[in-house]
Structure formats: C-alpha cells, structure tokens
Amino acid sequence: MSEQPERPEKPVPSVKSAERALRLVELLAEREPRSFTELYRALGMPKSSLHALLASLAHTGWVADDGRGGVSLGYRARAMGLSGLDESDVLDLVDDVMEDLRARLDETIHLARLDDGAVLYLASKYSRQALGVRFRPGRRMPSYATALGKAMLAALPASELALALPREYAALTPHTLTSEAALAAELDRVRAAGYAEDHEEGTVGLRCLAVALQHADLPLVALSCSVPVPRMTDAKRAEILAALLDARSTVLGRLRP
Structure with missing residues (x-):
C-alpha cells in the first residue's frame, strides 16, 4: 500500500488584537515615550482601535501616560524587565553593592521589586547578627507595610x-x-x-529603611536595610541612611546618564 502524503498542518490563526498589543509594548521597550501619532503610524490601525487598546493596556498596568502627551511602559512591563535591564542584570548590577552594605553595616540588606501591588523579594544579604527573621527570594509582602514597598510606590506616577x-x-x-x-x-x-521607613509595620520587632533605584534603564527596584528594634538607635539610623544613599548613587552612577 502506498504511503499517503502528509496533510499540511493548518496555520494557527493570528489574534490581531494580541499581535498589536505585543507590538505596541515592543515599540515602547525600544524607545519611550512615544506619541500617539508615532504608535498610530507604526501599528497601522484605526485611531479608535488604538485608543481602545491603549486604554485597556493602561488599565492593566502595561502602559502609562507620561504626563506630557506621550505613552510609556507601565509598572507591570517594568516589573518584568522589558525596559532596559532585565531582572538577572539588576541582580548582577547590585550584588556587590549589597555585599558592601552588609559589610559596612552588619545588618540585613534586601533587594525587591513590585509585583501586582506587592513587594517581591529578589535577593538578601543577611547580617551575622540576624535573629532568625529571613525573607527568602520569592517571598511577597504587602507593599504598604514595608519600607521597600513605600519607597517604590512613592516613585510611581499617579496613574x-x-x-x-x-x-x-x-x-x-x-x-x-x-x-x-x-x-x-x-x-x-x-x-x-x-x-x-517602616516602624514594625510588616514584622513586629523590625525597623527598616529603604531607597528606590529609579532609572530609565532599570526596572523599578528598591534596596533596604532591616534592623531589630533594640539596635536601631538614632546613630544607627543615620549610619544606615547615609549608606543606603551612597549605595543608590553608586548603582545609578553605573548606568547611562
């Protein structure tokens, strides 16, 4: 019996709205902000459809109005590293800075980003004096209850x-x-x-200070230092704040102006 020729596979139908949404995010990842006219010309879609697409993406956090008539990536896209450096790059960028902070302060240092309104811990350097409270990478905390979260929330545009x-x-x-x-x-x-700062707002017995690392080439992240309440004297607080501000300057100084 002769072999039957294989039937060609049917092409997977495209979903035009999904393709346009992905292309729009790709355009903004290449350069932002972009004007409505630029996006309209690049995507070749009706203006009414583009308005609807932008409204949908803004509602879900993928794009945002930059306040000057342009469209930029929103917090959800930035959290996934679509603008500039990705998450692994960020970890490489700040690892030695976190190590220096721990050595300078001998307190626990955390790096985190926002994820759907929560703080997602990315990395930690633990103090030799740690009392057993450990925030492992992947742990989530409500953003409003942590210094890390408040530092990043304060850096977001109103929308x-x-x-x-x-x-x-x-x-x-x-x-x-x-x-x-x-x-x-x-x-x-x-x-x-x-x-x-947070004053035992997320964990009883811990006080924290944090700074946001905000840059066009960087997904929005923050660095913090956590200290048991008995060790957080006024002098210690001042030392931590100075160290965190120095760390922020060091990290941002490594990025393009």
Whole structure:
C-alpha cells in the first residue's frame, strides 16, 4: 500500500488584537515615550482601535501616560524587565553593592521589586547578627507595610500608583498603615525625604529603611536595610541612611546618564 502524503498542518490563526498589543509594548521597550501619532503610524490601525487598546493596556498596568502627551511602559512591563535591564542584570548590577552594605553595616540588606501591588523579594544579604527573621527570594509582602514597598510606590506616577494600591488594607502588626489616606500622607513624606521607613509595620520587632533605584534603564527596584528594634538607635539610623544613599548613587552612577 502506498504511503499517503502528509496533510499540511493548518496555520494557527493570528489574534490581531494580541499581535498589536505585543507590538505596541515592543515599540515602547525600544524607545519611550512615544506619541500617539508615532504608535498610530507604526501599528497601522484605526485611531479608535488604538485608543481602545491603549486604554485597556493602561488599565492593566502595561502602559502609562507620561504626563506630557506621550505613552510609556507601565509598572507591570517594568516589573518584568522589558525596559532596559532585565531582572538577572539588576541582580548582577547590585550584588556587590549589597555585599558592601552588609559589610559596612552588619545588618540585613534586601533587594525587591513590585509585583501586582506587592513587594517581591529578589535577593538578601543577611547580617551575622540576624535573629532568625529571613525573607527568602520569592517571598511577597504587602507593599504598604514595608519600607521597600513605600519607597517604590512613592516613585510611581499617579496613574500607575492608583493601579498598584490595594483594595483592602490588612493589619500585619499593630503598627501597619490600614487606610489609603494614611498611606497617601506617608508617600508624600517619602517623596519629600527621598527614602522610606517602616516602624514594625510588616514584622513586629523590625525597623527598616529603604531607597528606590529609579532609572530609565532599570526596572523599578528598591534596596533596604532591616534592623531589630533594640539596635536601631538614632546613630544607627543615620549610619544606615547615609549608606543606603551612597549605595543608590553608586548603582545609578553605573548606568547611562
């Protein structure tokens, strides 16, 4: 019996809206911000459809209005490393800085990013004096209850911040901020000061200071130092803050101006 010729596989039908959404994000990853006209010409789609696509992507955090009539990547795209460096690059970039911080302070140092409104821990360098509280890579915490989270929330544009805020505020400790108004006032203080703190808001017995590492080539991340309450004297706090600010300058100084 002669062999039957193989039937050609049917091509997988494309989903035009998905292709356009991916192409739009790719365009912004190459260069941002872009104007509506640039995107309209590059994508070759009706203006009404582009408006609808941008609204949908903005609602889900993939794009954002830059406040000057341009479109940029949103917090969800940045968290995945689509702008500039990816997550593994960031870890390589800051690893020695975190090691220097731990050596300088002998306290626990964390690196984290935002993930769907929560803090996702990426790496930690533990103090020799650690008391058993360990935040392993991959652990998540509510952003409003940590210095890391507040540092990054304060760095977001208003449109992205609204998407990153929780619907409900659960009290992790008696010190946790549990309302949008309280968090808004706290984020104003963070923006004015250039750093964030938490006073046993996420974990009883721990105080933390954190700085956001914000740069066009960098997914939004933050560095923190966690210290047991008995060791957090005024002098220790000042030492930690100076070290974190130095670390931020070192990391950002390695990136293009």
